[in-house]
Amino acid sequence: MFDKVLVANRGEIALRIIRALRELGLKSVAVYSEADRDALHVKFADEAVCIGPPSPKLSYLNVPAIISAAEITGANAVHPGYGFLAENAEFAEVCGKCNLKWIGPQHHLMALMGDKISAREAMEKAGVPILPGTGMIEDEQQLYAAAERIGFPLILKAAAGGGGRGMKIVFDKSKLLSEWHTARTEAEVGFGNPAVYAERFVTKPRHIEMQVVGDTHGNYAQLGERECSIQRRHQKLVEEAPSAVALTPEKRAEFQETALRAVESLGYQSLGTLEFLYDEDGSFYFMEMNTRLQVEHTVTEEVTGKDLVREQVLIAAGEKLSITPKNKARGHSIELRINAEDPTTFAPSPGVITGLNMPGGRGVRVDTHIYEGYRVPPNYDSLLAKLIVRDDSRATAIAKLRRSLQEFVVLGIKTNIPFFRKLVDDREFQDGDFDTGFVARFLERQ
Numbered sequence: 001m002f003d004k005v006l007v008a009n010r011g012e013i014a015l016r017i018i019r020a021l022r023e024l025g026l027k028s029v030a031v032y033s034e035a036d037r038d039a040l041h042v043k044f045a046d047e048a049v050c051i052g053p054p055s056p057k058l059s060y061l062n063v064p065a066i067i068s069a070a071e072i073t074g075a076n077a078v079h080p081g082y083g084f085l086a087e088n089a090e091f092a093e094v095c096g097k098c099n100l101k102w103i104g105p106q107h108h109l110m111a112l113m114g115d116k117i118s119a120r121e122a123m124e125k126a127g128v129p130i131l132p133g134t135g136m137i138e139d140e141q142q143l144y145a146a147a148e149r150i151g152f153p154l155i156l157k158a159a160a161g162g163g164g165r166g167m168k169i170v171f172d173k174s175k176l177l178s179e180w181h182t183a184r185t186e187a188e189v190g191f192g193n194p195a196v197y198a199e200r201f202v203t204k205p206r207h208i209e210m211q212v213v214g215d216t217h218g219n220y221a222q223l224g225e226r227e228c229s230i231q232r233r234h235q236k237l238v239e240e241a242p243s244a245v246a247l248t249p250e251k252r253a254e255f256q257e258t259a260l261r262a263v264e265s266l267g268y269q270s271l272g273t274l275e276f277l278y279d280e281d282g283s284f285y286f287m288e289m290n291t292r293l294q295v296e297h298t299v300t301e302e303v304t305g306k307d308l309v310r311e312q313v314l315i316a317a318g319e320k321l322s323i324t325p326k327n328k329a330r331g332h333s334i335e336l337r338i339n340a341e342d343p344t345t346f347a348p349s350p351g352v353i354t355g356l357n358m359p360g361g362r363g364v365r366v367d368t369h370i371y372e373g374y375r376v377p378p379n380y381d382s383l384l385a386k387l388i389v390r391d392d393s394r395a396t397a398i399a400k401l402r403r404s405l406q407e408f409v410v411l412g413i414k415t416n417i418p419f420f421r422k423l424v425d426d427r428e429f430q431d432g433d434f435d436t437g438f439v440a441r442f443l444e445r446q
Contacts, residue, residue, distance in 0.1 A: 001317050002077035002101050003027060006070045007041065009081030010060060012369045012385065013293070014041035017079050020309040029073045031066055033059035035377040040369045047073050054379040060084045063091055067098055077101035077316065083381065086292040087114055103316040105270040105291050113266075113289040117159045117197050123286045126265035128258055131277070131285045133199030143180050146198045147173065153203065156180055158187035159195035162288075164234030166190055169201055204435040205277040207231065208243055208284065210259035211300045211308075213323060214268040215315045221323040222259045223300050223308075225252070228275075230429075232346065232439045237416075238423070239296035239335045241303045244394060244432035251282060262286075271297070271312045295337070295386070298367060302333035302390040332397045333390040336420050338368075338408070339382040343418040350378040355411030359404035363390045363397075376413055384415065394432070398424055422446065 004027040007014045018028045018041060030045035035054035042048045049069040052059035059065065061084055070078060078095050080086040080103070089111035092102045104110070113119045117135050124130050134146045136159060147154060147170075156179060158166025166187035168179040180196065188194040211223040227245065230238035247255070259274050273290040297308045306323060315321070340349045356372045368385030370376070376384065387404055391397040405421050423429055426442060 004029060004046075004073065004075045005077045005079050005103065005313070006031065006066070006073065006075040006100075007045070007079050007081065008060070008066050009079075009084055009086070010036050010039065010041060010369075010380065011383065012367050013081040013083075013295075014039075015044065015369050016367055017081060017309055018045050020307060020313060021079075024310060024313060026313070029069065029075045031060070031069050033379070035379055038374070040371065049073060054377060056084065056379065063094060067094065067100075070098070070100055075100065077103055079103040079313070080292065082293050082295055087290070089114060101316055103270075103313055105268055105272060109266055109268060110291045113272075113291050115159050115195075116157060116161070116288055117195070119289055120197075120286070122266065123262060123289075126262050128262050128274075128286045129284060131199040131202070134197050136195045136197055137180065140177060140180075143176060143198075144173075147176055150198060150200050153201040154198050155201040156183040156196050156198050158183065158191060158193070159197055160191040160193040161187055166196065167234065202277050202279050202285070204437060205229075205279055206243075206245055206435050207236075207275065207287075208245075208255070208278045209273050209275040209294075210255060211294075211297070212259050212263040212268070212272050212274060213308075213311065213315070213321065214263050214266075214270065214272075215321045216269050216318055217320050218267075219321045220260055220263050220268070221321055222256050222263075223304050223306065223323065224329050225255055226296055226299060228296065229434055229436050230423075230438060231436055236296065237337055237439065239299050240394070241299035241333050242329045244434070245278070246432075255284065258284075262289075270315055271308055295383075296335055298365065298386060298388045299333040299335050299390075302365070302388060303329040303331055305330070331390055331392050332394040333388060334394075334397050334401055336387045336401065336405075337383055337416075338385040338387055338410075338420075339416050340376045340384050340413050341382050341416055342414045343416050346416070348378065348382050349414035350376045351413040352376075353410060353412045355409065357407060357409040358385070359387070359407035361404075363400055364404050365389070370410075384410070395430070398430060 006029040021028045028045045030041045030048040031051045032042045051065040085091040089107045092107035095102045153171045156168045168183045183196045184194040207228045214220040227240040227243040228236045275287045276284045278284045353374045358366045365388040389400040
């Protein structure tokens with residue numbers, strides 16, 4: 001059993017992991033850039049090591065610096081959190097070669113599922129529904145042949161991508177070639193890999209994901225679905241558990257059995273998330289797998305009563321799952337991502353927080369790293385906090401969100417709290433009548 005864990009991340013997730021480690025009686029090592037010298041994860045870790053200047057490339061993505069920090073502090077395990085190096089299979093492999101236990105899945109599965117083309121192939125082999133699509137498109141001839149077979153609209157996607165980069169929707173043949181070149185360029189710049197594939201585009205899908213987990217003893221489980229359809233430019237803003245859509249018991253069971261079959265086929269050992277597009281006709285299709293802890297793991301924790309970070313650490317330590325193969329949600333939980341950004345233009349808003357009041361009360365949780373006087377740096381993701389509520393029903397959870405947003409005050413910088421105050425009052429949102437294009441339509445109505 002390892003006894004000291006280096007947390008290779010920053011912000012609220014680093015603090016979240018440090019708390020779980022402390023409850024397990026394990027020591028923690030924080031790493032930080034010069035911009036994060038006064039961050040809470042640095043203050044509350046047992047030890048902290050500066051690994052470089054503010055630039056992520058020179059600090060949180062600097063593998064030699066992170067490995068060195070583990071060596072000088074005597075850490076014998078690494079938890080990557082999410083973002084940065086969390087889905088970097090090479091980093092996971094390097095940790096293993098340096099006798100550092102990787103708190104995550106096997107590195108070869110990270111590589112397999114991190115490439116969207118090989119992930120599609122693996123899921124198709126496991127009997128998981130996938131959209132009609134292609135492998136890597138290498139030339140114009142393959143491109144036009146794929147369009148002829150799939151039809152329009154279709155979507156071009158970076159094989160190594162995410163977050164909307166290297167992704168282009170094509171509605172007719174006239175734009176196909178130019179969009180393919182643009183997608184390849186974006187993929188090369190963003191991920192160092194120009195590989196692009198195509199698949200059928202679902203016009204008005206919902207984004208539903210399934211939390212799965214496996215241990216080193218051959219035990220697997222799913223912890224139900226999360227609804228993540230409220231997005232802006234492919235970035236999630238709101239997450240719920242269970243889904244806001246009224247899944248029939250039969251459809252929910254089909255989702256769950258599919259997720260279990262997928263994770264069992266891989267022999268997966270850790271937390272993971274299978275993401276699906278849910279079509280208007282009730283069909284669902286595999287989209288991708290995130291081989292890490294998700295930002296929105298909190299809503300699953302709230303409705304299952306399970307600490308997923310603790311479970312992840314214990315699995316890495318060789319313990320058996322404490323979760324049964326099938327789990328039922330209790331109540332409804334919703335998470336909002338509170339970002340440092342202009343609520344109208346969504347431009348980043350770094351600066352000093354001059355005043356702060358966070359909501360509380362029964363069923364209200366705020367995962368954050370900010371405090372009054374904290375300087376929000378311009379170098380990283382704009383996430384300030386995650387506001388999570390839980391109640392007996394979706395309607396009462398929304399009422400709790402509305403009250404919590406009224407209490408949530410951040411002064412000195414701009415946040416998207418005003419945007420969320422309008423969102424929770426929207427009738428379509430309250431009715432659960434939305435898809436992944438909802439936010440764009442909502443903003444047009446404002």
